[in-house]
């Protein structure tokens with residue numbers, strides 16, 4: 251896997267103007283600094299057993315558990331009856347908690363694994379010094395730059411101006427992921443969210459929230475996807491002719507799915523692809539065709555989760571993806587495993603067997619993947635999620651070190667994907683505003699935020715280089731999602747789940763860019 255780097259060793263330019271190399275530029279080992287919240291610091295190892303409650307560290311991974319199964323089962327039998335497990339158990343095990351006993355067992359399995367993991371504290375600056383793209387390297391001015399991306403709310407705005415986000419995702423199995431991504435887009439401040447999903451998912455999604463406009467674009471049942479798809483490939487005794495007829499029927503449904511999604515393209519500012527989509531080959535094929543169409547429209551994309559599974563298997567799909575009038579190109583938001591899969595796909599290694607390397611990924615890895623995915627002329631920006639988020643395009647990069655939550659519950663990546671979609675559009679608006687400076691600036695100076703920000707040293711006086719605006723959009727989304735996660739964690743601790751983070755998006759946005767304006 252590391253030999254992958256060698257192939258791209260000549261394409262790593264200095265990431266930024268005025269970049270001051272530091273030791274951590276080349277190695278993203280998590281800092282060892284403690285969090286500063288004394289009672290949350292991990293207790294010495296000898297104090298941890300016999301509680302088996304995991305310390306929630308920044309290196310916790312979702313659902314990492316089974317290596318310690320025997321130990322966990324012992325813990326379960328010891329502590330069942332003495333532990334109350336009313337609030338959410340940690341990690342994927344929580345999904346098993348139909349009854350009290352199962353919930354405790356699942357939590358114990360995860361706890362045992364976490365017990366072996368080391369902890370690391372957060373760093374104080376939200377964006378690593380020396381890695382910012384602004385001329386001024388102070389963290390305050392980095393936040394100021396992100397604030398510039400957040401559009402003012404005026405009385406003259408029209409519905410839709412702040413963002414019309416499409417989302418291709420959700421399936422019979424996963425209805426939470428598109429919900430979290432879509433709602434994040436709205437809660438951050440996007441105006442409209444269209445979800446394209448399975449018929450089987452659309453009912454639940456509409457019931458979760460009437461704010462989401464949900465269009466069913468295929469039937470999981472008739473396509474044999476999801477639950478029914480489990481039977482696919484089994485010998486069913488049907489003849490070749492019957493199988494060929496079934497194949498044709500499915501081909502037709504795939505074509506219909508494409509036809510149902512693509513007419514929405516002209517009204518969308520961005521399409522988020524992947525959360526909860528599933529990896530059924532027919533759905534992957536339909537998604538591939540939809541991406542090909544999106545390319546002809548130069549529709550800005552955010553690709554996450556199962557969308558990345560497709561990209562890892564067909565990395566050529568994003569080659570030379572154009573920047574349209576709205577710019578943006580493609581943003582991919584992999585977690586560590588998804589990033590390792592992208593690397594595998596690009597090198598022709600097995601995608602399914604990819605695992606993250608023992609040493610942490612570096613910004614050079616991220617730049618290499620961004621460049622390789624985009625090909626000669628494509629604009630692909632990668633946001634690698636992790637202990638710190640590394641954002642890079644083919645030549646520049648930055649790292650967001652804003653402290654996040656120590657809970658790794660499902661759905662936080664979906665929230666980032668939806669947030670990124672809106673920030674991507676906002677960065678386009680900000681560029682327009684920057685180009686037509688005067689009038690909009692005057693309107694902005696009416697806002698209560700201006701004075702406050704200036705006092706705290708967070709206002710940015712520098713212009714955003716248009717080439718960097720997607721990086722800033724990704725950094726902004728990362729900062730917002732991580733800050734909201736941290737706030738939700740401070741409030742809910744071990745019971746923090748994705749909806750708690752959604753609830754904190756608004757307050758974080760308000761803090762960054764207060765909405766009160768003086769009436770003319």
Ligand SMILES: NC(=O)C1=CN([C@@H]2O[C@H](COP(=O)(O)OP(=O)(O)OC[C@H]3O[C@@H](n4cnc5c(N)ncnc54)[C@H](O)[C@@H]3O)[C@@H](O)[C@H]2O)[C@@H](O)CC1
Pocket residue numbers: 311312313314342423424425426427428524525526527528555556585586587588606660661663664
């Ligand atoms: N409530 C829902 O509906 C949710 C649905 N989700 C969807 O579930 C589907 C499958 O996603 P998965 O993430 O499970 O699939 P993956 O195959 O990408 O991940 C499989 C497993 O890898 C492990 N893993 C994840 N991140 C890791 C890391 N950084 N380092 C080491 N191991 C790691 C976890 O155990 C995870 O369960 C996607 O469509 C996704 O969008 C998730 O978004 C979570 C929430």
Ligand SMILES: Nc1ncnc2c1ncn2[C@@H]1O[C@H](COP(=O)(O)OP(=O)(O)OP(=O)(O)O)[C@@H](O)[C@H]1O
Pocket residue numbers: 307308309310555584585586635636637638639653654655656658659660661662663664665666728731732
């Ligand atoms: N160790 C960590 N410490 C703090 N924040 C983290 C850590 N790892 C990831 N994050 C943040 O959590 C969010 C989700 O990242 P994660 O890697 O869990 O995504 P994911 O696996 O795609 O999520 P999902 O459950 O939606 O599929 C991102 O905003 C990321 O910055």
